[in-house]
Amino acid sequence: MAKTQTLGPGDSFFLVTESENTPNQVGVLVRLKLPKGAPKSYVADMVQHFKQFPVKESPFNKKLAPNSLKDPLPSWEVEEDVDLDYHLRHSALPYPGGERELAQLISRLHSIPLDHARPMWEIHAIEGLEDDCFAVYSKMHHALVDGVAGSKMVARWTSTSPEIDDDFLPLWSQPKPKRTKREKNDAATQTTSLMDQVTDPLKSIAGVASATWDTLLGGRGKGTPGLIAPYSAPETILNVPVGPARRVSIVEFKTERLKNVAAELGGTLNDVVMAMCGGALRGYLQEQNALPKKRLVGQVPVSIRPKDGPEEGNAIGMLLANLGTDIADPIERFKAVNQSMSAGKTMLRSMNKEQITAYAALLTLPFTIGQITGIGNRRRKPMSNVVVSNVPGPQEKRWLNGAEVLNISPISFIMQGQALNITQFSYDDRISFVYIACRKSLPSVQKLVPHTEKALEELEEAVKKMKKRKTTSKRKSTAKK
Numbered sequence: 166m167a168k169t170q171t172l173g174p175g176d177s178f179f180l181v182t183e184s185e186n187t188p189n190q191v192g193v194l195v196r197l198k199l200p201k202g203a204p205k206s207y208v209a210d211m212v213q214h215f216k217q218f219p220v221k222e223s224p225f226n227k228k229l230a231p232n233s234l235k236d237p238l239p240s241w242e243v244e245e246d247v248d249l250d251y252h253l254r255h256s257a258l259p260y261p262g263g264e265r266e267l268a269q270l271i272s273r274l275h276s277i278p279l280d281h282a283r284p285m286w287e288i289h290a291i292e293g294l295e296d297d298c299f300a301v302y303s304k305m306h307h308a309l310v311d312g313v314a315g316s317k318m319v320a321r322w323t324s325t326s327p328e329i330d331d332d333f334l335p336l337w338s339q340p341k342p343k344r345t346k347r348e349k350n351d352a353a354t355q356t357t358s359l360m361d362q363v364t365d366p367l368k369s370i371a372g373v374a375s376a377t378w379d380t381l382l383g384g385r386g387k388g389t390p391g392l393i394a395p396y397s398a399p400e401t402i403l404n405v406p407v408g409p410a411r412r413v414s415i416v417e418f419k420t421e422r423l424k425n426v427a428a429e430l431g432g433t434l435n436d437v438v439m440a441m442c443g444g445a446l447r448g449y450l451q452e453q454n455a456l457p458k459k460r461l462v463g464q465v466p467v468s469i470r471p472k473d474g475p476e477e478g479n480a481i482g483m484l485l486a487n488l489g490t491d492i493a494d495p496i497e498r499f500k501a502v503n504q505s506m507s508a509g510k511t512m513l514r515s516m517n518k519e520q521i522t523a524y525a526a527l528l529t530l531p532f533t534i535g536q537i538t539g540i541g542n543r544r545r546k547p548m549s550n551v552v553v554s555n556v557p558g559p560q561e562k563r564w565l566n567g568a569e570v571l572n573i574s575p576i577s578f579i580m581q582g583q584a585l586n587i588t589q590f591s592y593d594d595r596i597s598f599v600y601i602a603c604r605k606s607l608p609s610v611q612k613l614v615p616h617t618e619k620a621l622e623e624l625e626e627a628v629k630k631m632k633k634r635k636t637t638s639k640r641k642s643t644a645k646k
Contacts, residue, residue, distance in 0.1 A: 398461065402455045420595055560591070
């Protein structure tokens with residue numbers, strides 16, 4: 166009998182909450198420049214080269230094991246003979262394919278659920294792009310990997326050197342770095358018994374009672390201004406039933422622009438990202454005549470993965486943030502975002518990894534039950550209105566065996582009653598905002614792109630005016646002296 170590995174509660178969540186309309190898969194789109202002098206057959210040759218190497222590395226060789234009475238929880242088993250002709254695909258856009266055509270293709274590919282009878286991943290090599298470019302789109306079930314683990318995979322597969330290696334290995338055949346003691350301990354926690362998986366979170370709950378109570382009180386609690394209570398979000402057009410089709414839109418900015426705003430306003434890069442999302446959603450909902458008077462609430466996943474942690478599985482906590490959509494002034498919106506993000510981070514810093522996991526499980530329990538039963542996120546007073554993730558990527562220029570990596574865009578997932586997901590990814594000197602939405606529920610999601618651009622421009626203009634006022638005030642003060 167094949168040896169199995171029982172999934173932890175965090176990984177199991179993405180299997181038990183999955184439905185035909187909500188496949189819980191995450192992807193990444195990497196756009197690349199062909200090496201100088203590359204033949205027309207470059208992409209086809211790359212695909213054939215990769216198919217020479219068998220799949221022997223986790224998580225690419227994992228598939229779901231049959232359930233049993235002895236172990237009713239989902240388990241992984243190793244697939245010894247992975248069919249690469251199925252998992253590795255070669256596609257082409259009619260030349261010259263632009264960003265619009267590429268986004269349309271990715272939207273279709275990301276709408277198709279993964280086959281649970283096989284290892285749950287696919288990689289698509291896509292040629293036919295304009296400007297001598299091609300793309301690699303990969304997707305994997307969220308039960309196998311989270312955003313930070315996926316980012317680590319991309320960083321390991323790519324190189325800081327443009328040199329070409331004729332023996333370059335595909336990711337599923339590359340040996341992983343030597344595991345540290347901490348990595349081995351993390352892996353061991355995923356193979357605990359059924360009783361341990363039930364009782365360990367309960368043991369941690371005792372240490373998070375105070376944090377949970379403060380969160381439920383939200384800003385009404387003593388010493389917790391800015392903290393957002395769950396299920397306090399307003400009813401919006403974002404919190405509706407979703408269908409199976411997806412739409413993906415992407416916009417990219419120089420990271421320096423956002424950092425300059427953060428420095429002037431005394432916040433973080435992530436605060437600027439959240440304020441931009443708030444501004445973009447405000448403009449988008451106003452355009453749809455659907456802006457609630459009450460501020461929207463963003464659910465912000467927070468990685469609790471150690472820096473030397475494994476490149477698979479899920480290690481995620483979460484906090485809730487005020488997106489300031491009820492505030493017209495961009496700087497005041499930024500301040501509201503900054504206050505709630507700071508309150509949430511302070512709350513998480515008071516707990517260890519196990520307590521954060523239990524804390525998130527407690528707060529999201531009604532949401533989880535809604536997903537399992539098919540009811541979804543409650544339209545009235547949903548847990549949150551939208552998920553906003555910020556995933557750090559490589560901070561230097563990268564190449565994939567001689568092909569320059571131009572940009573990297575994570576493609577996330579949506580759930581019932583939560584028709585929009587926003588994910589940011591920083592790479593080199595740029596940051597991308599990736600919107601994925603239900604094609605039926607939010608047919609005009611691409612309009613969020615110009616609203617995001619406008620949100621940053623408004624912040625920059627407001628900062629300029631603020632600096633000018635400070636300079637004028639300082640001159641007047643000096644003149645009086």
